[in-house]
Amino acid sequence: MRIYSVCMLCSLIISSTASDTGVQPIVALVGDDVILPCTLRHTVSAVYQSIEWQRPDLKPKEVHLYRDEKDDLVLQNPVFRGRTSLFKEELENGNTSLKLTRVKLSDAGNYTCYIPLLNHQKTIIQLLVGAVSRPVIIIEGMEGDEVVLRCEAEGCYPEPVMEWCDAQGRVLPAAGPTETSRDREGCYTVTSHVIVPKSDNNTFTCRVQQLEIKHMKERRVHVPDQMFPKTCWLTVLVTVLVTVLVEAVAVGLYLLMKKWILTFRKEAWTSLMKNKETTKNEEDEASVLSLSSV
Numbered sequence: 225m226r227i228y229s230v231c232m233l234c235s236l237i238i239s240s241t242a243s244d245t246g247v248q249p250i251v252a253l254v255g256d257d258v259i260l261p262c263t264l265r266h267t268v269s270a271v272y273q274s275i276e277w278q279r280p281d282l283k284p285k286e287v288h289l290y291r292d293e294k295d296d297l298v299l300q301n302p303v304f305r306g307r308t309s310l311f312k313e314e315l316e317n318g319n320t321s322l323k324l325t326r327v328k329l330s331d332a333g334n335y336t337c338y339i340p341l342l343n344h345q346k347t348i349i350q351l352l353v354g355a356v357s358r359p360v361i362i363i364e365g366m367e368g369d370e371v372v373l374r375c376e377a378e379g380c381y382p383e384p385v386m387e388w389c390d391a392q393g394r395v396l397p398a399a400g401p402t403e404t405s406r407d408r409e410g411c412y413t414v415t416s417h418v419i420v421p422k423s424d425n426n427t428f429t430c431r432v433q434q435l436e437i438k439h440m441k442e443r444r445v446h447v448p449d450q451m452f453p454k455t456c457w458l459t460v461l462v463t464v465l466v467t468v469l470v471e472a473v474a475v476g477l478y479l480l481m482k483k484w485i486l487t488f489r490k491e492a493w494t495s496l497m498k499n500k501e502t503t504k505n506e507e508d509e510a511s512v513l514s515l516s517s518v
């Protein structure tokens with residue numbers, strides 16, 4: 225019996241060292257309750273073990289401590305106060321998972337589940353915390369005969385990628401880069417604009433994706449035809465006529481001005497020449513006068 229349990233301990237140690245890495249991260253959303261999984265290899269009871277849940281990057285690093293068959297939370301980091309528990313009825317099955325309630329953004333990180341007596345059993349659990357919101361679309365106005373749409377998603381973490389699609393799911397180029405801001409808790413608000421022409425199915429989708437937490441949310445909008453500025457044939461005809469008329473008047477005015485300026489210049493030139501001749505005559509007369517007086 226004694227030999228048997230020693231061997232069992234050996235195999236526990238060996239199997240646990242072999243499979244400590246490469247675990248999928250656990251994803252939780254802000255406000256959720258989450259279970260950080262940890263089990264002893266080979267179903268042995270954990271009731272008489274010490275169980276240490278830690279966050280090595282924090283000070284103090286204790287998240288939850290269990291020893292002498294009860295919780296010992298004297299050393300617990302205050303940020304986890306009242307939010308951690310073990311499944312006491314599961315301990316005898318070797319299930320030492322930790323329940324963390326009311327998850328916050330700051331809970332993201334690597335947790336270790338450490339069983340000192342089974343010296344090498346240390347499981348590392350990576351917890352990712354996200355915050356999500358469904359985007360909102362606003363019809364913002366017109367630009368020419370197109371409609372400007374605005375999409376906004378607030379309180380997101382990690383930073384989401386926002387894109388626009390048409391009814392067929394094709395990505396539409398946004399009107400400018402996505403605007404991003406952060407609030408005090410570190411959550412992102414992102415805004416993106418798109419300018420859309422009238423089409424036979426004015427359905428547009430704003431999609432927000434957070435790849436790290438495998439999260440996607442969409443909002444679809446149908447822009448009614450009457451939102452698009454009218455471009456009926458009469459309007460086009462009137463526009464063309466008015467343009468032609470304005471241009472004709474402009475050309476006419478220009479020609480008139482040109483003619484007027486030419487005439488003016490000619491007159492000015494003629495009078496200048498006349499003036500010059502008169503002056504010359506006067507000078508001649510003056511010299512004649514001075515000669516005669518000598």
Ligand SMILES: *[C@@H]1O[C@H](CO)[C@@H](O)[C@H](O)[C@H]1NC(C)=O
Pocket residue numbers: 259261262263311314319320321
């Ligand atoms: C451990 O117990 C919890 C609570 O009952 C359960 O949700 C979880 O799946 C269990 N883990 C394993 C590995 O059995």
Ligand SMILES: *[C@@H]1O[C@H](CO)[C@@H](O)[C@H](O)[C@H]1NC(C)=O
Pocket residue numbers: 281332333334350
């Ligand atoms: C947690 O561990 C993962 C993989 O082991 C690593 O990439 C990541 O940087 C760690 N996170 C923190 C907060 O230490």
Ligand SMILES: *[C@@H]1O[C@H](CO)[C@@H](O)[C@H](O)[C@H]1NC(C)=O
Pocket residue numbers: 391392425426427446
């Ligand atoms: C627009 O087209 C999509 C797919 O082609 C369809 O699912 C949707 O019902 C259509 N919407 C309208 C308002 O016609």
